[in-house]
Amino acid sequence: MIAIGILGSEGRMGRAVALATEAAGAALAGGADAQDECQPLAQRADVLVDFSAPGALEDHLLAARIARTPILVGTTGLRERHHAMLDAAAQEIAVLQTGNTSLGVTLLARLVREAAAKLDWDIEIAEMHHRHKVDAPSGTALLLGEAAAAGRGLPLSELKVESRAGLTGARTEGTIGFASLRGGSVIGDHSVVFAGEGERIELNHLAQDRSTFAHGAVKAALWLAGQPAGRYSMSDVLGL
CATH class of the missing domain: 3.40.50.720 (NAD(P)-binding Rossmann-like Domain)
Known part of the structure; x- marks a missing residue:
């Protein structure tokens, strides 16, 4: 054993x-x-x-x-x-x-990688966790970002945008945006949005139990x- x-x-x-x-x-x-x-x-x-x-x-x-x-x-x-x-x-x-x-997140990352490789759409990753979480973006959000970047054949460090405030100008083509929300007792919600012209795909994972x-x-x-x-x-x- x-x-x-x-x-x-x-x-x-x-x-x-x-x-x-x-x-x-x-x-x-x-x-x-x-x-x-x-x-x-x-x-x-x-x-x-x-x-x-x-x-x-x-x-x-x-x-x-x-x-x-x-x-x-x-x-x-x-x-x-x-x-x-x-x-x-x-x-x-x-x-x-x-x-x-999570086995579900593992499979989600594979789907994100495949979608990023096939679609040249804008990619945004949003996550929400409980009020006590101390790091942001979450490790899972970064994992999904790594998967998306791998699909594009580039390191995440070259594509990642973690914050937007003020007059930031138009979105830079090819970047991967991150948004982090904190509050309540949320265990972990993650959403990867692929936004194209006139259509959008959202891949989500919601953790309901630790x-x-x-x-x-x-x-x-x-x-x-x-x-x-x-x-x-x-x-x-x-x-x-």
Whole structure:
């Protein structure tokens, strides 16, 4: 039986992953929320699931590398330097990083990529989350933006527009716009709009329960436990 260790176990997602682990019939290796706990957890776990904070990623990856334990990173708000850390760790262990562990969002990203490749329409991405979320745009919005940019054959950094205020002028052709809304207890709503002349396509995903992400994370972790060193995505889990 594969044993899953949870980094950030006292957070909302950490607790949800613990319940999902039990529901999947997998073993729970335990949890860690302090720096001195992550190394012992990595040693006794077959795979780690990290839903903590960007500041803890370096320690968590080091623990995983020392123990040779695969790690799934679902922490959002990561920057370029964090991705460099993930790339380095993936030379030694299996690493899956994603902005969203929902199986539905994973499929949505594939549809967004295909639509962006076929249609030269304007692309706008809107997301809404609860009032306590600290990063914007959401990791999922950026994941969808990456999918759209990939469909266009360009890096998202060259196309992304995160804010519009004042007299910004007409929309720049080919850009991907982002809008972030915060309020209430919304778990996560995402919409990708393809706007053409006289017609529009909207691809939406509405998360109604946090357990959706937890069950997806557990499915991905169980898959990751058997993979060789390398960097993976949720698309790999679904074989897309």
